[in-house]
Structure formats: structure tokens, C-alpha cells
Amino acid sequence: MAMNKIIEAKDVAKSFRTEAGELQVLKGITISINAGEMVGIIGASGAGKSTLLHILGALDRPTSGTVFFEGRDLAGVDENSLARFRNASIGFVFQFHHLLPEFNAMENVVMPGLVAGRRYHEVEREALGLLGELGLSARIRHRPGELSGGEQQRVAVARALIQSPRAVLADEPTGNLDTLTGNDLFDLFVDLNKKRGISFVIVTHNKTLSDRCHRVIEMTDGRLAAS
């Protein structure tokens, strides 16, 4: 039986216009992520990892090539539908947490649920559970500026999970965390992958963590090298 592909990119290229001219950042990337798979992406700074992750998660569009999510070509999808689709299907954990500074931890976490029109009490109950699992029960009324870097990142993880996404794309999720907290966060990812079948694509410089993925892909200068 063929495995279900959750995300598929075919011949994806991305270039940016800069003052110095056209900068080609992704140079023809073809990659499939299977449903329920945990894939690590490694590679030097500037290799194009974040750019690829944004395109796989439909936050950005390729210059050429195609991205499919569960078989659906995202090129023809307008921005509003794309935003709804991301809200319902994909959780993002960014290299920098992107929490809203004027809202507290709980408010940041429930936000995607409220945007989707869910009832406050239901979303709040789930958010309490997630924040508890992440060791943040005593910090739910703190604003991002009143949290440590690691705590901010864990709030961002809870926010990424609140809509029960089918895929989580994470960019250096443990970059700001000490080893112990980083391992705990990864344990949670592995647990969510096993219990709920959520697919993960994780950019990380941490070999101990990438070794726990089902598969690791290396990027070099805008291309993939399977390793």
C-alpha cells in the first residue's frame, strides 16, 4: 500500500530580488513527507532551511514548482482560504517565537482557536491542558516580556498545537532552551507523533534531537542531500 503523503514539494525553487540582483535560495527541491512521519532538516546557516519550511507550510509561495498538502495543489488557493487552511491543518513553531507582546500566555495560545470561531471555554480548557503539559501552569497570566526565552518558546508550542494540526513545522524549536528543557520538548513532539499521528518537520542544529526523527534531510546551498 502506498503511504499517504501529507506534504509534497516538486521542483520547488525560490528566489528573492535584492539590491545586488536575483538571489536564488532554493534550487529545485523535491521532497515528500508521509503522514505520521517525523522528519529532521539540518544544514548550515543560510542553506535555505527556514525558506523551505515556510514554503512547505504555505506561509510563502515558491517562485516555481508545486507544493501539495494532502494531495491538494496549493498554488490555486487564494490568500483567505490559505489562512483558514493553515489555521486548521498546520502548527508552526518559529525560530523566534512571534508571540503577541500585549497578550498573556493563555491569550496567545487560545488565539488560533478563537480566530477559527471555536467556543472560548472549550479552547481555554485545551490550552490549560497544553500549558500544563509544557510546565507552564504557573505562568499563564504572564505576558511574553515576563517570560524566559524557553518559556516563550513553550507557549509558542502550545499555540501551535491548539488547533490539533495534522502537521507541525518547527524551526529550531529548541534553539533557546537548555538541554533538559529541549529534550522535554522533543519528548512531547515524539509523544504527539505516536499518540495523535501528527507529522513533524523539524529544522534543528541539534544532532541528538535530529537522530530521534524517522528521517533526516540535509540541505546544502539550496539543495537537498539525503543523509
Ligand SMILES: Nc1ncnc2c1ncn2[C@@H]1O[C@H](COP(=O)(O)OP(=O)(O)OP(=O)(O)O)[C@@H](O)[C@H]1O
Ligand atoms: N526575504 C528575503 N529576501 C532576500 N534574501 C532572503 C530572504 N529570506 C532569506 N533570504 C536569504 O536566503 C538565504 C537562506 O535563508 P534561510 O533563512 O532560509 O536560511 P537558514 O538555512 O534557515 O539559515 P539559519 O540556520 O541561519 O536560520 C540566506 O542567505 C538569506 O539571506
Ligand SMILES: [Mg+2]
Ligand atoms: Mg533559519
